[in-house]
Amino acid sequence: MTLTGMRDALAAGDFSSVELTDALLERIAARESELNCFVRSCPERARAQAEAADAARAAGTGGPLCGLPVAHKDLFCTRDLITSCGSRMLADFAPPYDATVVAKLDTAGTVTLAKANMDEFAMGSSNENSFFGPVRNPWDPDRVPGGSSGGSAAAVAAQLVPAATATDTGGSIRQPAAFCGVTGIKPTYGRVSRFGMVAFASSLDQGGVVARDAADCALVLQHMAGFDPRDSTSIDRPVDDYLAALAATGDKPLEGVRIGLPEEYFSVELDPAIGDRVVAVATELEALGATRVSVSLPHLSLALPAYYVVAPAEASSNLSRFDGVRYGHRCDDPKDLLDLYTRSRAEGFGEEVKRRILVGTYALSAGYFDAYYVKAQKVRRLIANDFSEAWTHCDLILGPVAPSTAFRLGEKSDDPVAMYLNDIYTLSANLAGVPGLAMPCGFVDGLPVGAQLLGPHFSESRLLATAHHYQQRTAWHLERPAAFR
């Protein structure tokens, strides 16, 4: 059942929020261990919220998401509930505050069932970098769910929760959504508050949602988005009515929409079978009235190196606060201050996090700053300009999410560069701050394939509506992994 379906059923009194919550908690208890998609479930909190939701509904005061269950990626701070960020460093960290996203969804009435597993500090493309162990893909437990929001995507795909919050720094919502056959949206940078979201790379991080379809994404995003005075980079601009934007207008709802397919997105790295599925999406969109145009993103090949300078640079600084002094992991019996720092960090962080801290520290060092960080920022500007130029020719960009379908656990673990290449189609959207959406568009060898839609800043309505119309016409998003039907 979709989130929208649950909303209507709760409104009709088909079942109560407590009944829905209990049913899902039972399913989680029975099936979660097969996937390891949650760091922990929080049944007591969930029941209390569900009871409150039922009471509010009875009193006629329930919020727009009254009683609807969600999971939160474990980097969204939840008050008094451990928020580990997939790291040993924060394995026992219970923040005294809620992330703005959590607070807003709570206010709207959601019930938090669990905290979703993730790559440590959101660093990874496979979800193999969690201190709490890898998440498995519900379509094939020998395969990765994608990262870093792999726990969120796998949980939705396995129907353990109808929707989950997620974050995307270089593709971490879109790529796991594609690998798990669900829909995910990364909004415009600044549309969703970063307050209380444990930072990876501040200028790239963006909170969003994964759900079964575009309509469910719209429903959740509606109540996540908005200006937050506690986040200086949050944008003070009204939130569009995403649900209203989904309303179809005739049988050609995409009349006049120009869809650009960048030649660079269909390069040699891409599995041709995936390319075919994406091109087939274009055909469907044309049937809905859209026109197809050719566009170019000439600096795409520079996005990966630029990203892997900027993101680690910011991460190296953001993660400095984890030093064993105030909260989180501290080594036993430090002999002096340096020992406290080095052992706490050596024990608390995993390999990928250490790798990126080192790369980032190097990139910011005196003597290398201009050659790496400054240069990467220039590339970032070129990539943003590429998008600006593209928007003069098209309204949306269509492309693949990732060059392959979900790969096997351990397959790329020893080759970080091969792993990083998985983000090649997603991370330029983060560098430019534009919104992106991933939706299921078929299967290759029994594994889901995702199509990616990108749009100009604040075009979330158009992205969601386009995906929604596509999903009205096709059934890919309705497919379920056999083991979790």
Place this chain on the structure above:
Amino acid sequence: MRWETVIGLEIHAQLDTRSKIFSGASTDFGADANRQASAVDLGMPGVLPVLNREAVQCAIKFGLATSAEIGRRSVFARKNYFYPDLPKGYQISQLDHPIVGAGEVLVTLDDGARKAIRLTRAHLEEDAGKSLHEDFQGLSGIDLNRAGTPLLEIVSEPDMRSASEAVAYARTVHALVRYIGICDGNMQEGSFRVDANVSVRLAGESALGTRTEIKNVNSFRFLERAINLEVQRQIETLEDGGAVVQETRLYDADLDETRSMRSKEEANDYRYFPDPDLLPVVVTQADIDAVAERLPELPEPRRQRFVDTLGVTDGDAALLVLERDLADYFEAAVAAAGTDGAQSVANWLLNDLRARLDKSDLALAACPVTAVELGALVRRIADNTISGKIAKQVVDVIWEDGGSVDAVIEAKGLVQITDTGAIETLVDDAIDQFPDQVEAYRGGKDKVLGFLVGKVMQASKGKANPGTVNQMLRDKLSRD
């Protein structure tokens, strides 16, 4: 002098804002440890900084007061280093685009000469916390109350040529930040901290010598002492054929020496980069105008006005503008006394009243003699109602019991005797009573006149006009 000293100062002025620069926590001094540290100040995971506009306005105020360029687009950067009292592992500061650019401070030196000291820049940054090593056996305590307190770091050009010039500059900046109300200047509480960059070179050379930095000197006296010691040490090192090492040094007031803290080789690579959590600060002309409207008349033009239009001496005018409330009090008293009485008001204020305030440990705001009453006092002296000596008695009474000048004069019958007939009687009595002294005066001992004046004044209980007494005695003794 073979050696020339070159000094530049970095001054950290703690801005007098109600809340911290990036969080809503209070900045009050003296709370229990960690009671004024929010999640933002603790650098907790996920929290974000939000700039306090009041701190920006303070910086603009300082820029306007030093004729500096105001950065229309200033950028916050992260200065990365590990220290237990630095919660985030970086300090938010400004590097490439500071809020205040090049400016100038006019300083009055000890010999009364004036010298312009150029400012390189002044930038906003957050303070770190404090490590406490006492009270914790084998451990260190961390107090983050101070973390996130807004600082303005004021960097001068190396324009000072002696320790006393450096102190004069530091005092002027200290007075200025207090004057414009952006810093309380309390050096004991660390609200105003000075680092001195000191080097020496052979007189006539233009290249700068290798400098050392003396950190966190917390009094002007120590600043002068530390610089002089360091200059001497550098000269001795060079004259012995050695080389000055670029390093950070600490002044130890107990041992009265500077000693090495860390050398350049041990210095951190701070890996500065623009803070991605904060947007650039854009300052418009309207923002600047709004701050300018709230800026008081600045010390330097005010000093000049006191000299030019009120006729106050250079030295007194410079003293009066060191503190804004002193200058305000002075002007209010002059308004009551009349412009002609300005110098007299200055004398009373800077001498008599200030000594009394110091003795009673009172702030000017608590002075029992209000500005209006001081003005009245000076007016009564000027119109010969009372003498200067009686005036001191009047102040004594007001200091103890309060009241107004005129009421005290009236109640205590202190009105000066200016009636020449009454004074003549007393003068004649004195001449009769002290024939020996009269003889001596006539014999050429001029000093004796003072004795006779004193006796007449005594007989009048101090109320006779001393000028009249003096004149009358001279006349009578020479006439006969």
